[in-house]
Amino acid sequence: xxxxxxxxxxxxxxxxxxxxxxxxxxxxxxxxxxxxxxxxxxxxxxxxxxxxxxxxxxxxxxxxxxxxxxxxxxxxxxxxxxxxxxxxxxxxxxxxxxxxxxxxxxxxxxxxxxxxx
Amino acid sequence: xxxxxxxxxxxxxxxxxxxxxxxxxxxxxxxxxxxxxxxxxxxxxxxxxxxxxxxxxxxxxxxxxxxxxxxxxxxxxxxxxxxxxxxxxxxxxxxxxxxxxxxxxxxxxxxxxxxxxxxxxxxxxxxxxxxxxxxxxxxxxxxxxxxxxxxxxxxxxxxxxxxxxxxxxxxxxxxxxxxxxxxxxxxxxxxxxxxxxxxxxxxxxxxxxxxxxxxxxxxxxxxxxxxxxxxxxxxxxxxxxxxxxxxxxxxxxxxxxxxxxxxxxxxxxxxxxxxxxxxxxxxxxxxxxxxxxxxxxxxxxxxxxxxxxxxxxxxxxxxxxxxxxxxxxxxxxxxxxxxxxxxxxxxxxxxxxxxxxxxxxxxxxxxxxxxxxxxxxxxxxxxxxxxx
Numbered sequence: 001x002x003x004x005x006x007x008x009x010x011x012x013x014x015x016x017x018x019x020x021x022x023x024x025x026x027x028x029x030x031x032x033x034x035x036x037x038x039x040x041x042x043x044x045x046x047x048x049x050x051x052x053x054x055x056x057x058x059x060x061x062x063x064x065x066x067x068x069x070x071x072x073x074x075x076x077x078x079x080x081x082x083x084x085x086x087x088x089x090x091x092x093x094x095x096x097x098x099x100x101x102x103x104x105x106x107x108x109x110x111x112x113x114x115x116x117x
Numbered sequence: 118x119x120x121x122x123x124x125x126x127x128x129x130x131x132x133x134x135x136x137x138x139x140x141x142x143x144x145x146x147x148x149x150x151x152x153x154x155x156x157x158x159x160x161x162x163x164x165x166x167x168x169x170x171x172x173x174x175x176x177x178x179x180x181x182x183x184x185x186x187x188x189x190x191x192x193x194x195x196x197x198x199x200x201x202x203x204x205x206x207x208x209x210x211x212x213x214x215x216x217x218x219x220x221x222x223x224x225x226x227x228x229x230x231x232x233x234x235x236x237x238x239x240x241x242x243x244x245x246x247x248x249x250x251x252x253x254x255x256x257x258x259x260x261x262x263x264x265x266x267x268x269x270x271x272x273x274x275x276x277x278x279x280x281x282x283x284x285x286x287x288x289x290x291x292x293x294x295x296x297x298x299x300x301x302x303x304x305x306x307x308x309x310x311x312x313x314x315x316x317x318x319x320x321x322x323x324x325x326x327x328x329x330x331x332x333x334x335x336x337x338x339x340x341x342x343x344x345x346x347x348x349x350x351x352x353x354x355x356x357x358x359x360x361x362x363x364x365x366x367x368x369x370x371x372x373x374x375x376x377x378x379x380x381x382x383x384x385x386x387x388x389x390x391x392x393x394x395x396x397x398x399x400x401x402x403x404x405x406x407x408x409x410x411x412x413x414x415x416x417x418x419x420x421x422x423x424x425x426x427x428x429x430x431x432x433x434x435x436x437x438x439x440x441x442x443x444x445x446x447x448x449x450x451x452x453x454x455x456x457x458x459x460x461x462x463x464x465x466x467x468x469x470x471x472x473x474x475x476x477x478x479x480x481x482x483x484x485x486x487x488x489x490x491x492x493x494x495x496x497x498x499x500x501x502x503x504x505x
Contacts, residue, residue, distance in 0.1 A: 030474040030475050032352050032476070034350055034351055035348040035454070036347075036348035036349050036455075038348075038350070039133065040350075040438045040439075041133065041134050042135065042138055042438070042439065042474070043134070044140065
């Protein structure tokens with residue numbers, strides 16, 4: 001199932017995530033239990049997270065992804081054909097597309113981590 | 118007394134999982150909430166008459182907070198922390214910037230509340246002292262003058278006063294008026310906050326800031342409305358009983374002669390039951406800047422001090438979540454606790470509100486509740502007196 005990671009309608013890449021695609025959204029909240037074990041939770045905010053692996057990515061796509069990662073580019077992310085568009089940034093700790101897909105020296109692999117902002 | 122909020126605000130504060138929690142940090146009319154990484158803890162006490170400050174370290178990567186450096190008058194902008202649910206918020210803290218420290222890509226702001234202004238201004242000078250004489254001034258008159266004429270706060274005599282809770286001040290004045298408590302004073306350059314501290318101590322009253330207003334109170338009988346907590350909304354409760362705070366023989370020096378430098382009156386109030394039970398605990402209150410003009414006025418303080426300190430009273434710390442948020446200083450609380458059982462009624466005298474986690478710690482006190490009748494069982498000989 002293809003997804004689009006893009007800046008605008010003219011600038012973007014189409015990605016085919018592997019089966020490890022996941023959306024582990026997070027909450028920012030405080031919790032405590034009272035003396036009767038009643039649980040109180042104060043949810044201050046939440047943000048979306050998306051993680052997936054990519055294989056056999058061409059060099060143009062690889063360059064775009066790594067460049068956006070390096071510049072903390074604000075991006076949009078959606079499933080091709082879908083309507084739900086998320087505002088995201090690439091939040092990998094290290095360069096996301098940094099390895100070749102054996103035996104190819106012009107196709108790349110990596111893991112992408114996206115978070116809403 | 119409590120914040121003036123709607124029933125839905127109350128419901129949300131008591132909810133286990135309230136929706137639409139809102140935290141805001143405003144500088145003037147601009148909202149900088151998104152820059153706050155860690156929200157401050159706000160602490161208040163009924164007797165802490167000095168500027169309270171909170172600090173925030175904010176990201177300044179794109180120079181968002183350079184406007185303080187570019188125009189220093191921006192330090193006078195009012196900074197406010199707001200907390201609430203949806204569109205309805207309260208203001209637990211508000212003040213002006215005391216210090217901005219730029220370091221790397223961050224800016225650390227230290228913000229102080231309204232007491233800051235009062236700590237920067239004086240009442241009188243050595244050459245031109247401010248004198249209250251004639252034995253016609255209530256303590257409330259003197260503090261009103263101090264904060265408005267000399268402290269620069271609003272002198273509007275109605276509930277629209279933005280700086281002073283006028284309704285509370287009227288009640289404060291009524292207490293002294295009803296007891297005919299009169300004072301004189303001579304201030305030769307004391308800071309306004311120092312004047313307030315003296316009056317607070319010499320009248321055993323409460324002076325604090327809440328909702329960005331200065332509040333004056335002299336606690337009396339327990340209100341009929343008591344905030345009750347129990348195991349379903351209390352995280353923890355601890356109770357301390359301190360023998361050190363006891364006073365059962367209070368001396369008050371009054372009628373100070375500014376020419377001779379001597380007090381003309383000394384009154385004494387002794388709580389003999391307490392002396393018999395706990396031994397003699399004496400204290401003297403006197404002040405050469407602010408003093409009672411006659412015996413009856415001085416006795417008013419002496420009696421109050423022995424009533425509030427004549428026994429080792431319970432001082433609980435009650436730890437809750439947001440259900441404790443709306444309990445303000447002076448409100449009465451009780452706790453039904455599985456370990457301690459049903460509690461006495463206590464008065465909330467201070468709190469700490471952690472805006473980051475929503476935790477509220479209340480510091481209550483049994484001593485500042487005046488009951489119509491208090492049976493001191495220490496005066497009874499023993500079970501044979503009761504005929505049991």
